Structures are given as C-alpha cells and as structure tokens.
Amino acid sequence: MTDIIYHRTDCRACGSHDLELVFSLKPSPIGDAYVTREQLEIFQPSYPIDLYQCRQCGLAQITDVIDPEVLYGDYIYVTGSSMGLAAHFRDYAQSVASRLKLTPGERVVDLGSNDGTLLGCFKQLGMQVLGVEPATHIALQATAGGIQTIGAFFTPELAREMVAEHGYARLVTANNVFANIDDLQSWVQGIDLLLAADGVFVFESYYLADLLQNKVFDFIYHEHLCAFSVKPVAALFERIGLRLIAVERVATKGGSLRYFVQRSTGSLQDDGSVAEMLAHEHAMGLYRKQTYSDFAEEINALKTQTRNFLLQAKREGKSIAGFGASITGTTLIYHFEIGELLDYLVDDNPAKQGRFSPGLHLPVYPCAVLEQRKPDYVLILAWRFAGAFISKQGLKHSLIIPVPEFKVLVHD
Ligand SMILES: [Zn+2]
Incomplete structure (x- = not known):
C-alpha cells in the first residue's frame, strides 16, 4: 500500500x-x-x-x-469532449487576452493543457502557444491537431528547457489542474522561471469559500489535493517574490476563482479585488474550525434525509436509478452510504456507458434506458445539473435531489 x-x-x-x-x-x-x-x-x-x-x-x-x-492510469477525460467547457475556454481566452493586453505573436503556455482546447483559442487570437500535458497519448493527439504539446510532468528543469528552446512566456495558464498538484512549490518555482518580466500567471480553480457556502462537498476527492482560497494563494506567491494582483469570480465547478499573479514590476493594476475577497473570507470564518464543523453538520443532515428516504423506498420495493456517473457521484454515493440502495446509474457520457461504478460496480447505462426501465425514482447524483436534467428529460420520473436542499419532485 x-x-x-x-x-x-x-x-x-x-x-x-x-x-x-x-x-x-x-x-x-x-x-x-x-x-x-x-x-x-x-x-x-x-x-x-x-x-x-x-x-x-x-x-x-x-x-x-x-x-x-x-x-490517472485510466485517464478518459478529454476537454474537447465537454461542450460547455469548450465555450467557457473561448470566453476565457478573450477575457484574459484583453485584460493583459496581449498582442499577436506573444507566447502563451498552458500547464495541464489536455487536448489543447484552451490553447487553440489563444492561437486563434494570434498567440504562439505551447502546452504541457503529462498524459502522453493526449499530448501526442494535441500536437497532431496543431497545438504543440510537451508530454511530460511540469518541473523547474522542464521550465528551464522550455525557456531555452522557446523563450519566456507572457502568459502561463493552469486551469482546474493547479489543485491536483502535490509538489506545489516545485510548480511555483517552474512558473517563476518561465514568466517574462511582464509575464502573468493565471489559474482557475474551484473556490473553498463557495464550496462551503454552496455545499459542494462532493468536489472534495482524491485528485483535488488543494481547495484554494485567496489568503494562502497570496502567501504562496509572495514567498518567491510574485504577487497575487487580482481575482475574478467564475461560475464553473459550483463556484471558482480566477487568480492573476505577476512580478512586482508587472503592469497589471491592483483593482482591489484581492483585498475585497480577503475581507469576505475572514467575515465568513474561512480560517476558523467552527465553520467546518457547521458545514459537516449541514452535509450530514442532507445525508440522513437522503438515506432514510431511499431506505424507506427500498423497503416498499421501489426501483431507484442514479443520474451522473462522475467523480462527484462516487464521493456522494460513498459519503451518504447509499450504494446498496441504487439499482444502476445513467449518464449521457459515452465514455462511462457500459462501464461499472468504482468499488460498488453499479452498471452505467445511457439516460435513454430510463424510458424502458421506468424506475420509481431517479436520484440526481449530479445535483448541480438538476435543472439541465429536468429541462432535457421533463418530469417523466420522480426525482430525488439530495443537495443543496433535500427535495423529492413527484412526476407528472
Ligand atoms: Zn501552510
């Protein structure tokens, strides 16, 4: 072990x-x-x-x-396959390019660049792009698709080689990967080596304060090693002479922040957003243990309601499907201890269909199976997408929504 x-x-x-x-x-x-x-x-x-x-x-x-x-041995998640995310990256590239006043020909490096979707957006804006992606088969695929991508883990040594071969970067990005890094200090050193004098590091990650307030507890899982917030991020970069100059709120992942980090000589102006967010963090008690005890109590109350309802339904011989075969679904099923109460899962992601859930091995079918099997209840494991599920499927089945408030919607 x-x-x-x-x-x-x-x-x-x-x-x-x-x-x-x-x-x-x-x-x-x-x-x-x-x-x-x-x-x-x-x-x-x-x-x-x-x-x-x-x-x-x-x-x-x-x-x-x-x-x-x-x-990450069986890495099946490819950015381009997720429509919502591709649109998000287009807006992202435009917004960051305009805030930084990027000019065509400048170098943009994306760390954890996946299939190159984000870099493709910067390339369209005229930038020179370069990706770093540890999943080598995805890196090869991205390069073949026209986005030059180095298939390696990012380290200070790699940063030095990249500078020697391609020059310094005006912009370094990392999106929804910075939280997955164990050797954070080595990454920060590498970023420092890579950035030009007026270079900016921009990363986006789910926000701890929003996670607590929106009850997105299922976003805590093994891959997510860090749940970032403004105070520790500012201190992390300050120790090596870089400065967190601004943050922006982003709606993805149940609430995220986009962080802008530059050298002390950088040209981005302090817009007061960092100070404002720090005040918010202190006001909500983000660095007090009591806040987390209250959070645990809220989540456990939802667990009790959900579990009791499912137990009663099972006793009455009802069939129950779960919607959402994702990582967050695994967290929710295990934390709520409801695996034995579900008959199967449904998901529209073809990469998950025909497979079996981690540990419990619940079969995963396409959502269309609901039409044939007509379960008595569908438990919305992907509760942040409950609205999307209802607008697509209608209320043809009775739905159980476990979070942020426990709710049962009886079908028409
Ligand atoms: Zn610390």
Whole structure:
C-alpha cells in the first residue's frame, strides 16, 4: 500500500506541520475509476478523503496522496469532449487576452493543457502557444491537431528547457489542474522561471469559500489535493517574490476563482479585488474550525434525509436509478452510504456507458434506458445539473435531489 498512497504531514504551500483536520468524508475508491466488464474481478480499495487546514497559511488540503500513475492510469477525460467547457475556454481566452493586453505573436503556455482546447483559442487570437500535458497519448493527439504539446510532468528543469528552446512566456495558464498538484512549490518555482518580466500567471480553480457556502462537498476527492482560497494563494506567491494582483469570480465547478499573479514590476493594476475577497473570507470564518464543523453538520443532515428516504423506498420495493456517473457521484454515493440502495446509474457520457461504478460496480447505462426501465425514482447524483436534467428529460420520473436542499419532485 505504501507504494500507492502516502500521507504527508507538512503543508504543501508553506511547509508548516501545523495542520488541523477540519472535514472528513467516508473513504472511497478512486472516484473516476469506472471499470470495464473484464476488470470486475479486480478489487478496488477505498482511500481516506480527509481535509486538513494549515494553521499557518490557511491552505485547505488533502494530505493522503495517491500515486499519480494509479490515480490517472485510466485517464478518459478529454476537454474537447465537454461542450460547455469548450465555450467557457473561448470566453476565457478573450477575457484574459484583453485584460493583459496581449498582442499577436506573444507566447502563451498552458500547464495541464489536455487536448489543447484552451490553447487553440489563444492561437486563434494570434498567440504562439505551447502546452504541457503529462498524459502522453493526449499530448501526442494535441500536437497532431496543431497545438504543440510537451508530454511530460511540469518541473523547474522542464521550465528551464522550455525557456531555452522557446523563450519566456507572457502568459502561463493552469486551469482546474493547479489543485491536483502535490509538489506545489516545485510548480511555483517552474512558473517563476518561465514568466517574462511582464509575464502573468493565471489559474482557475474551484473556490473553498463557495464550496462551503454552496455545499459542494462532493468536489472534495482524491485528485483535488488543494481547495484554494485567496489568503494562502497570496502567501504562496509572495514567498518567491510574485504577487497575487487580482481575482475574478467564475461560475464553473459550483463556484471558482480566477487568480492573476505577476512580478512586482508587472503592469497589471491592483483593482482591489484581492483585498475585497480577503475581507469576505475572514467575515465568513474561512480560517476558523467552527465553520467546518457547521458545514459537516449541514452535509450530514442532507445525508440522513437522503438515506432514510431511499431506505424507506427500498423497503416498499421501489426501483431507484442514479443520474451522473462522475467523480462527484462516487464521493456522494460513498459519503451518504447509499450504494446498496441504487439499482444502476445513467449518464449521457459515452465514455462511462457500459462501464461499472468504482468499488460498488453499479452498471452505467445511457439516460435513454430510463424510458424502458421506468424506475420509481431517479436520484440526481449530479445535483448541480438538476435543472439541465429536468429541462432535457421533463418530469417523466420522480426525482430525488439530495443537495443543496433535500427535495423529492413527484412526476407528472
Ligand atoms: Zn501552510
């Protein structure tokens, strides 16, 4: 086991050992490890999901780290396949290019560039683009598609080689990958090496304050090693002489922030957004343990309501399907301890169909199966998309929505 998972005892942002356990989820298998029929014999162990907060810098983090080779071994998530995300990246490229006053020909580097969707948007704006993507088959695919991509893990050594070969970057981006990095300090060093004198690092990540307020507890899982907030991010970059100059709110992932980091000599103006968000964090008690105890209580109340309802339905012989075969679904099923109460899952992602859920091995079917099987209830595991599900499917089935408020919608 020691080869697969290790428990770190220091903060990955500041190195302090003053870490406090603030919120625990029930252990679960790797959340996205939906297996094929041939893999059903292989036992999938559960690993802890405990959120600690550093008492020195305030970073909330998971300290049990699963070997990336195991965690991302069966990597099936490709950005371009997600329509919503592609549109988001187009807006992102335009908005960042205009805020930074990028001019055609300048270098943009994306870390964790996946299939190059974001860089493609910058390329269309006339930028020179370069990706770094550790999943080598995806990197090759991106390069073949016209977005030059280095298939490697990002390190300070790689940053030096990139500068030698391609020059400094005016913009470095990292989106929804910065939270997945265990060796955060090495990444920050690499970014410092890569940035031009007027270079800016922009990253986007789900926001701890929104996670708590919007009850997005299922966004805490093994891949998400850090749940960022403004205070620790500002301190992380300040230690190496970079400055968090601005933040923007973004609606994705149940509430995210876009962070802008530059050198002390950089040209972006302080618009007061960092100070404003810091005040918000302190007002809501983001660095107080009590806030997390209250959060745990809220989540556990939802768990009790959901579980009791499902238990009663099962006793009455009802059939129950779950909508949403994703990582967050795994977190929710395990934390709410409802796996045995579901008959099967449905999802419109073809990559998940015909597979079986992590650990419990619930079969995953296309949503169209609901028409034939007519379950008594559909539990909306992907609760943030409940509205989209209803507008697409109508109320042909009775729906159970577990979060943010427990609700049962009886069908027409
Ligand atoms: Zn710390």
